[in-house]
Amino acid sequence: xxxxxxxxxxxxxxxxAAKIVALCAPGRQYKLMEVCxxxxxxxxxxxxxxxxxxxxxxxxxPGCPVCVIPMGRVDDAMALAxxxxxxxxxxxxxxxxxxxxxxxxxxxxxxxxxxxxYSPLDSLKIARQNxxxxxxxxxxxxxxxxxxxxxxxxxAASEGLRNFSVFCNHVTIIPAIKAILDSPDLRLDGxxxxxxxxxxxxxxxxxxxxxxxxxxVVVAGFEPLDILQSIYMLMLQLAHGRATVENQYxxxxxxxxxxxxxSAIAQTMELRPYFxxxxxxxxxxxxxxxxxxxxxFDAERLFAVPGVRVADPKACQCGExxxxxxxxxxxKVFGTACxxxxxxxxCMVSPEGACAAYYNYGRFARQxxxxxxxx
Amino acid sequence: xxxxxxxxxxxEELVLERIDRVRRARPRVREDRITMSHGAGGKAxxxxxxxxxxxxxxxxxxxxxxxxxPLAVGGGRIAMTTDSYVVSPLFFPGxxxxxxxxxxxxxxxxVAGAEPLYLSAGFILEEGFLVADLMTIVTSMQAAAxxxxxxxxxxxxxxxxxxxxxxxxxxxxxxxxxxxDRVLGIASARQGDVILVSxxxxxxxxxxxxxxGGLGLEADVHSDTAALNGMVAxxxxxxxxxxxxxxxxxxxxxxxLNEIAAAAGVGIVITEDDIPVRTEVRGACELLGxxxxxxxxxxxxxxxxxxxxxxxxxxxxxxxxxxxxxxxxGAVTGDAPGIVTLRTAFGGTRIVDLLVGDPLPRIC
Numbered sequence: 001x002x003x004x005x006x007x008x009x010x011x012x013x014x015x016x017a018a019k020i021v022a023l024c025a026p027g028r029q030y031k032l033m034e035v036c037x038x039x040x041x042x043x044x045x046x047x048x049x050x051x052x053x054x055x056x057x058x059x060x061x062p063g064c065p066v067c068v069i070p071m072g073r074v075d076d077a078m079a080l081a082x083x084x085x086x087x088x089x090x091x092x093x094x095x096x097x098x099x100x101x102x103x104x105x106x107x108x109x110x111x112x113x114x115x116x117x118y119s120p121l122d123s124l125k126i127a128r129q130n131x132x133x134x135x136x137x138x139x140x141x142x143x144x145x146x147x148x149x150x151x152x153x154x155x156a157a158s159e160g161l162r163n164f165s166v167f168c169n170h171v172t173i174i175p176a177i178k179a180i181l182d183s184p185d186l187r188l189d190g191x192x193x194x195x196x197x198x199x200x201x202x203x204x205x206x207x208x209x210x211x212x213x214x215x216x217v218v219v220a221g222f223e224p225l226d227i228l229q230s231i232y233m234l235m236l237q238l239a240h241g242r243a244t245v246e247n248q249y250x251x252x253x254x255x256x257x258x259x260x261x262x263s264a265i266a267q268t269m270e271l272r273p274y275f276x277x278x279x280x281x282x283x284x285x286x287x288x289x290x291x292x293x294x295x296x297f298d299a300e301r302l303f304a305v306p307g308v309r310v311a312d313p314k315a316c317q318c319g320e321x322x323x324x325x326x327x328x329x330x331x332k333v334f335g336t337a338c339x340x341x342x343x344x345x346x347c348m349v350s351p352e353g354a355c356a357a358y359y360n361y362g363r364f365a366r367q368x369x370x371x372x373x374x375x
Numbered sequence: 376x377x378x379x380x381x382x383x384x385x386x387e388e389l390v391l392e393r394i395d396r397v398r399r400a401r402p403r404v405r406e407d408r409i410t411m412s413h414g415a416g417g418k419a420x421x422x423x424x425x426x427x428x429x430x431x432x433x434x435x436x437x438x439x440x441x442x443x444x445p446l447a448v449g450g451g452r453i454a455m456t457t458d459s460y461v462v463s464p465l466f467f468p469g470x471x472x473x474x475x476x477x478x479x480x481x482x483x484x485x486v487a488g489a490e491p492l493y494l495s496a497g498f499i500l501e502e503g504f505l506v507a508d509l510m511t512i513v514t515s516m517q518a519a520a521x522x523x524x525x526x527x528x529x530x531x532x533x534x535x536x537x538x539x540x541x542x543x544x545x546x547x548x549x550x551x552x553x554x555x556d557r558v559l560g561i562a563s564a565r566q567g568d569v570i571l572v573s574x575x576x577x578x579x580x581x582x583x584x585x586x587x588g589g590l591g592l593e594a595d596v597h598s599d600t601a602a603l604n605g606m607v608a609x610x611x612x613x614x615x616x617x618x619x620x621x622x623x624x625x626x627x628x629x630x631x632l633n634e635i636a637a638a639a640g641v642g643i644v645i646t647e648d649d650i651p652v653r654t655e656v657r658g659a660c661e662l663l664g665x666x667x668x669x670x671x672x673x674x675x676x677x678x679x680x681x682x683x684x685x686x687x688x689x690x691x692x693x694x695x696x697x698x699x700x701x702x703x704x705g706a707v708t709g710d711a712p713g714i715v716t717l718r719t720a721f722g723g724t725r726i727v728d729l730l731v732g733d734p735l736p737r738i739c
Contacts, residue, residue, distance in 0.1 A: 009721075335397065
């Protein structure tokens with residue numbers, strides 16, 4: 001299939017892998033973080049680690065939109081959904097995320113009207129079709145999905161809809177990366193930069209990582225060869241002692257980002273002073289809320305949102321996993337108390353979560369299948 | 376040159392063992408209400424069946440949880456099965472709920488190794504349902520029954536108030552007879568056996584997803600619903616080393632492979648490049664972020680065959696119009712019992728596990 005198979009070519013992968021091995025300095029260990037959960041998913045789904053030498057460890061980062069939603073926000077959403085006449089809508093990924101009294105799926109089984117949508121515009125359609133109901137869209141995601149929420153707000157305003165609102169949980173990637181760079185327990189050699197976020201924000205926002213922290217960044221695409229090539233580009237920088245921001249995903253990511261998308265976000269949303277991230281705690285200026293001008297479409301202003309802070313379950317080590325301090329299987333409850341069917345932490349819910357990716361795709365002793373990479 | 380990870384830290388192995396023990400533990404339904412996941416054919420469905428139904432009805436005939444139960448009756452052996460159909464929409468490219476209800480039950484008998492003979496048909500109709508639509512459904516049931524060489528010999532009708540059903544639900548039960556004394560079953564898969572699939576996977580599931588609308592996607596796909604008993608007869612005759620067959624419905628090929636691995640206590644290794652998938656189906660799945668191996672077919676079977684009979688089994692499948700694109704997709708191994716691994720087209724390896732519930736489209 002065109003535009004897919006070219007990016008999954010095994011011969012090219014072998015050639016790249018050989019070049020990566022050649023760049024490894026003897027005795028040196030490399031820790032590279034893929035920031036984006038989409039990358040984590042690709043890495044496991046295609047078995048990409050089979051191509052990497054032992055010296056290179058991929059550390060899974062915080063860029064999974066569902067994983068960083070704290071339990072309190074899920075409970076808030078659940079409270080919103082139980083308000084009279086409300087139809088709650090959200091992306092499929094949210095449906096299984098546990099709040100303190102179960103997930104959206106459980107609430108749906110109890111009779112709460114919760115519907116899965118593929119786009120916030122679908123929520124708008126539901127609002128038009130149900131004028132006597134109040135439709136809330138639970139918006140989640142980084143700068144990747146924020147523009148579609150922004151466009152939906154703009155359209156709702158221009159149509160003068162009176163029964164549609166957004167429960168805004170959009171977060172921004174740079175503060176999360178900065179939190180990781182400032183975290184003392186993690187020493188990374190470089191970053192595989194988020195691809196889809198960068199289609200919106202461009203590559204310039206990452207420059208401080210190279211300039212101030214001396215770490216190379218390569219913005220990467222989502223096919224397995226994209227990621228392998230990005231690892232090669234990072235290794236090349238490390239071998240030459242360089243630290244710059246490079247763009248592997250230039251077929252999609254413009255260096256300066258997408259001005260139209262950015263201005264739609266700026267028009268409808270603004271930075272919150274602070275926001276709680278699951279496992280990472282409160283990070284200042286790290287999330288978006290609906291602007292005053294669009295208050296008529298802001299669920300947080302229209303409804304009494306409890307806003308109660310719920311501590312993460314004690315056993316859950318999602319925070320350490322999100323920061324890359326722990327590998328998924330190093331978490332105390334991984335695979336036993338916390339599984340995809342009984343998730344305790346969000347990392348086990350989303351297909352982009354490191355724990356779910358490892359559990360579903362990577363849970364086997366690789367040496368048993370080493371023959372695969374030798375053939 | 377070896378490019379790959381060899382040797383893993385001991386602790387990770389301990390964790391893997393611990394997980395394995397947890398997965399073998401007796402299943403328990405944790406939810407206090409039925410959710411949609413319980414009907415999706417994945418882990419939640421399996422848990423519900425084992426913890427509720429099997430626990431209540433436990434007997435040696437039910438226990439193997441095969442598609443049909445083989446029963447000794449009057450000196451011979453018959454097979455019995457039942458299945459309910461709640462597909463939405465009722466009419467879709469390539470078929471409707473009527474032929475689906477006949478073919479599905481015929482196939483459950485056929486893959487058990489029996490010759491399907493008689494069907495029952497039960498209808499649950501919603502107040503207000505169009506009689507013309509019911510006529511269309513029944514007409515296509517009769518046509519499907521004729522093609523499959525079976526008769527609908529008994530039935531039942533119930534009508535419920537508007538809102539208590541979704542137009543029309545159909546249940547069919549079926550009886551077939553074994554014309555041989557071979558015993559088929561997924562528990563008999565053993566190391567060295569070969570895994571075949573009878574054609575491109577995922578056509579039906581993708582057709583339904585697109586027919587529901589709402590995705591804004593269009594593609595030239597139609598349901599593969601078909602009766603497999605003709606093709607199965609050829610396969611039985613050609614391959615004495617045939618161990619088991621399953622039709623790849625809800626949960627797709629991935630779920631069946633996991634059931635085989637678990638029932639027989641074997642590992643299974645399959646090759647992504649060898650699994651036939653139509654380009655349209657693959658394209659839709661790529662866009663939605665779902666894996667065609669978990670998407671339902673309604674006219675495809677997975678067969679486990681001894682290695683010496685693999686080629687003749689493949690030839691027998693390909694000789695039938697429904698099996699022209701049949702392929703060998705993998706093999707049974709002695710390693711990693713209970714686990715299905717996939718050699719990806721990219722050249723890596725990964726696990727193919729049961730899904731919890733329906734495959735959910737990803738955000739970005």
